[in-house]
Amino acid sequence: xxxxxxxxxxxxxxxxxxxxxxxxxxxxxxxxxxxxxxxxxxxxxxxxxxxxxxxxxxxxxxxxxxxxxxxxxxxxxxxxxxxxxxxxxxxxxxxxxxxxxxxxxxxxxxxxxxxxxxxxxxxxxxxxxxxxxxxxxxxxxxxxxxxxxxxxxxxxxxxxxxxxxxxxxxxxxxxxxxxxxxxxxxxxxxxxxxxxxxxxxxxxxxxxxxxxxxxxxxxxxxxxxxxxxxxxxxxxxxxxxxxxxxxxxxxxxxxxxxxxxxxxxxxxxxxxxx
Numbered sequence: 001x002x003x004x005x006x007x008x009x010x011x012x013x014x015x016x017x018x019x020x021x022x023x024x025x026x027x028x029x030x031x032x033x034x035x036x037x038x039x040x041x042x043x044x045x046x047x048x049x050x051x052x053x054x055x056x057x058x059x060x061x062x063x064x065x066x067x068x069x070x071x072x073x074x075x076x077x078x079x080x081x082x083x084x085x086x087x088x089x090x091x092x093x094x095x096x097x098x099x100x101x102x103x104x105x106x107x108x109x110x111x112x113x114x115x116x117x118x119x120x121x122x123x124x125x126x127x128x129x130x131x132x133x134x135x136x137x138x139x140x141x142x143x144x145x146x147x148x149x150x151x152x153x154x155x156x157x158x159x160x161x162x163x164x165x166x167x168x169x170x171x172x173x174x175x176x177x178x179x180x181x182x183x184x185x186x187x188x189x190x191x192x193x194x195x196x197x198x199x200x201x202x203x204x205x206x207x208x209x210x211x212x213x214x215x216x217x218x219x220x221x222x223x224x225x226x227x228x229x230x231x232x233x234x235x236x237x238x239x240x241x242x243x244x245x246x247x248x249x250x251x252x253x254x255x256x257x258x259x260x261x262x263x264x265x266x267x268x269x270x271x272x273x274x
Contacts, residue, residue, distance in 0.1 A: 210228075
């Protein structure tokens with residue numbers, strides 16, 4: 001992968017490829033460390049979710065020492081995680097691409113979300129995990145009372161929402177436990193699970209069943225079902241849920257109508273999301 005710093009290559013004039021892209025800077029205007037960090041982040045991609053220092057160095061064009069410093073800095077800032085051998089980006093990295101995310105992931109999900117909402121005549125949402133919370137990135141509302149006020153950009157605690165639990169279940173158990181232990185696990189209703197061990201058991205059930213379900217834990221009268229959304233690399237990048245009133249959420253309807261529709265959407269998005 002090419003970089004924007006170095007010896008002669010950094011000073012060579014290049015054709016401008018777009019507004020503000022590909023320009024040759026004067027040395028006084030160039031921040032080499034920043035460019036190195038970006039090249040390290042760009043090393044991760046489709047089929048390259050977990051990389052060693054040597055692999056990052058090769059892909060970014062950096063020496064091992066520079067690659068290591070960049071990776072450890074990303075880990076310290078919460079943008080990456082490591083098991084002391086492999087490094088992997090965390091969902092926090094989405095903050096760096098918020099503007100692009102606003103025009104990409106939601107744009108790809110929204111049409112399918114609208115179809116799901118119209119098919120079920122229920123409100124549906126998509127969200128990504130950001131630390132202890134989920135951030136809504138798309139929503140299709142059927143104007144029912146439940147979930148009123150939610151919109152793209154809204155946040156909910158991950159521990160008590162189906163969207164959050166579906167994504168927490170996709171994490172390594174020790175990482176999910178750490179998030180739960182450091183969350184402010186308020187008891188929002190008498191049914192809200194707050195005990196960490198109970199929540200970890202629920203995540204294990206979700207992992208096995210492939211979907212998350214809550215019954216009036218977030219709001220009295222509200223039920224919700226969610227599935228994780230994976231991309232072409234089989235990486236969980238989001239979750240989609242259906243929220244409904246208890247009067248419309250019988251166990252028979254959930255099993256016979258809602259879950260099959262959610263799994264259809266999961267399969268469809270898994271074939272198009274980068």
